[in-house]
Amino acid sequence: AQKVTQAQTEIxxxxxxxxxxxxxxxxRDTTYYLFWYKQPPSGELVFLIRRNSFDEQNEISGRYxxxxxxxxxxxNFTITASQVVDSAVYFCALSGLxxxxxxxxxxxxxKS
Amino acid sequence: xxxxTQTPKHLITATGQRVTLRCxxxxxxxxxxxxxxSLDQGLQFLIQYYNGEERAKGNILERFSAQQFPDLHxxxxxxxxxxxxxxxxxxxxxxxxxxxIQYFGAGTRLSVL
Numbered sequence: 618a619q620k621v622t623q624a625q626t627e628i629x630x631x632x633x634x635x636x637x638x639x640x641x642x643x644x645r646d647t648t649y650y651l652f653w654y655k656q657p658p659s660g661e662l663v664f665l666i667r668r669n670s671f672d673e674q675n676e677i678s679g680r681y682x683x684x685x686x687x688x689x690x691x692x693n694f695t696i697t698a699s700q701v702v703d704s705a706v707y708f709c710a711l712s713g714l715x716x717x718x719x720x721x722x723x724x725x726x727x728k729s
Numbered sequence: 730x731x732x733x734t735q736t737p738k739h740l741i742t743a744t745g746q747r748v749t750l751r752c753x754x755x756x757x758x759x760x761x762x763x764x765x766x767s768l769d770q771g772l773q774f775l776i777q778y779y780n781g782e783e784r785a786k787g788n789i790l791e792r793f794s795a796q797q798f799p800d801l802h803x804x805x806x807x808x809x810x811x812x813x814x815x816x817x818x819x820x821x822x823x824x825x826x827x828x829x830i831q832y833f834g835a836g837t838r839l840s841v842l
Contacts, residue, residue: 650828661731662819662833669828708772712828715785716762719772 619644621711623720630699631728638694638723640709646670650712651685651692656722657705668692699727732756735820735834743842747808750837754801754822760784761803762823762831763795767816778803779826810841 620643630636642651653665666676668685676683680697696703704727710717732755742748754761763775774787778797789795792810797803807814817836823829 652830654833659835660817660838661835662821663731664830664832667828667830713774715760715777715779715826716774716787717764717772717831718774721771 619646619711619713619718621709621718621720623707623709623723625723626721627724627726629726629728632701633698634727635695635697636699636725636727638696638707638709638725640692640694640720642690642692642709642711644711652710652712652717653683653692653694654708654710654719655705656708662708665694696725699725701727701729703727731832731834733820733822733832733834735818735837737837738835739838739840741840741842742810744810744812746810746841747806748810748839750805750807750818750820750839752803752805752820752822752834754803754820755832758822758824758832759801760823760826760829761797761801762821763789763803763805764819764821764833765816766819766836767813770816772819775805777826784826807839812841815839815841 622641649670655663682695684693706722708722709720734753759780762777775789777785795805819836821831821833
């Protein structure tokens with residue numbers, strides 16, 4: 618069965634600090650995709666990134682970066698120089714058969 | 730704005746009632762997915778439709794049903810509602826299915842009193 622674990626329930630940082638959100642997954646599939654979504658206080662789910670299991674290159678998008686390590690089944694997300702607007706719940710997800718399997722989410726609070 | 734439209738935004742009803750949640754996918758997307766987000770269960774996949782046909786089923790209760798119409802909009806019907814059905818219900822859409830990026834609507838918050 619597929620499973621996504623986000624061990625950090627809640628993280629609080631001060632603005633401009635860097636923060637890493639951890640994601641560990643389990644799957645027996647040889648080909649799979651990993652995702653990160655953001656859920657701001659307004660409630661919608663916003664897509665951030667999709668990464669396939671064959672591409673282990675790190676990805677950077679502005680202040681966001683992702684580190685995919687197949688050997689440890691991890692897909693961690695780092696926000697550099699965090700801002701108050703980054704405060705949200707962040708979900709890591711794994712593609713299943715025509716569905717997404719989500720982790721429990723990490724609440725990120727960025728204080729000014 | 731994801732392009733996925735869900736109505737209504739909020740719904741308050743009583744136990745035993747039936748409600749219908751509506752979803753319009755992004756233009757060009759053929760697949761629609763329904764998810765339930767609750768405090769105790771997290772985000773759970775309910776069901777997927779592709780071009781009018783059911784393609785995948787998750788932890789959807791027998792009291793719940795869904796369909797996708799020829800114009801590709803979808804409805805999720807929840808009947809014999811219980812207090813525990815109170816949750817945020819999301820619709821998502823993608824071009825096909827599989828590992829496509831799913832774009833989510835703003836959700837319908839259901840409160841069963």
